[in-house]
Amino acid sequence: MHGYELHQHLTETTGLRLVWRIKQSQLYALLTRLEERGYLSTTLETQEARPPRKIHTLTPAGRSALEAWLRTPVPRGRDFRLEFLAKVYFARQQDQTTLHELLTAQECIFDKWLAELQNTLDTLDPTSYEALVYHFRVGQVQAMLTWLKELKAIEPGK
C-alpha cells in the first residue's frame, strides 16, 4: 500500500482509528522511519500527472517483527488503552488461537501486577495519598482483567 491509501484506511474504513489516530504527515514520517529500520521496502510507482506513489511492502524482518509484537502482552497498564487494543485489532485478523494466547498472556501479567498492588496497598496508611492512588490502580487493573475474561468467553474460542 502507499502512504496516502494507508492514511485513508486509517481514517475511514478501519476500526483501528478508534484507538490510534495519526495525521497524514506523521504517517509519512513513520513510514520512512520503518523503512530505515528495514521493516519496509519501498518501490516507486510513477504515474503521469501525479506525484509518484511509494508502495510499501513488509520485508521478512518487518513481518516477523509484526508477528512478534502482536503476540506480546504489554508490560504496563498505561499501554493497554492504545497499544494493547491495537494488538487485539491485528490478532483478530489472524487465527483465533493468536488472539486467545495474547489475551491469556496479558491476563497473566495483570494477575501478578494486581497481587503486587494489593500487597503494597496493605502496607500503606489508608488515609494517605499513596493509598488512594494504589486503590485507583487496583480498580483499573480489575476492570481490565474482567474485560479480558469476558472477551475470551465471547470470542469463538480455540
Next chain:
Amino acid sequence: MHGYELHQHLTETTGLRLVWRIKQSQLYALLTRLEERGYLSTTLETQEARPPRKIHTLTPAGRSALEAWLRTPVPRGRDFRLEFLAKVYFARQQDQTTLHELLTAQECIFDKWLAELQNTLDTLDPTSYEALVYHFRVGQVQAMLTWLKELKAIEPGK
C-alpha cells in the same frame, strides 16, 4: 523554591511522584517556560562557590491559574490517571470542600460520558471490533466512577 530543591521534593518526599515523574533537565525547562508565560517570577540568590539559585515564586496570575486548574475536572478518561490524580493531590492540601467539588464535577462528566458510551454500544454489532473497544471503555469509566464515589465517602467530607 529553586529548581534543584523542587526536583528533590518531587523525587523523594512527595507522594506526587507516584503519578508524575520528571527528569531534572525537563523540570528546569518547564520552569523557564512557566516564567515566560508569566506564572512564575524568578529571583537570583547568589552563593559563593556554588551556581546561583533561581528562586521561583508563583505570581498572582500563576496562583490563580493553579486554583482554576485544580478545580477543573478533566474532559477525557485518558487524562485521569496522571492529571486528575495530580489535581487530587493538590486539592487535598486545600480545604475538603475543594476536593469534594472536584470529585463531584468529575463524576458528573463521567456520568454523561458513560451514558454516551452505552448508547453507541447499543447501536454496534456486538461481534465487531468497535463494540469490543466501547465495551472496554465502559468498564474503565465505571471503575473510575466507583473510585470517585468511594473516595467521596472516605474523605472527612464537608
Next chain:
DNA sequence: CCCTTATACTCATTAAATAAGTAATCAAGC
C-alpha cells in the same frame, strides 16, 4: 468557467523528553 475536492507527498516548526555534561564542594576510606 470557476471553485471545490481528491490525489500524493513534502517541509518547517514546535514541543516534549532524554542524555549527558559542568564545575565546585565535602565527606569518607585506604
Next chain:
DNA sequence: GCTTGATTACTTATTTAATGAGTATAAGGG
C-alpha cells in the same frame, strides 16, 4: 594525603513526536 564518590545547582545538545501548513495537478459540479 590522595582518590573516590556523593551532593549541589544548573546547562546544553540531541532525539523523537506531533502539528500545521504547503505544493502541484486534475477531475467534477454548479
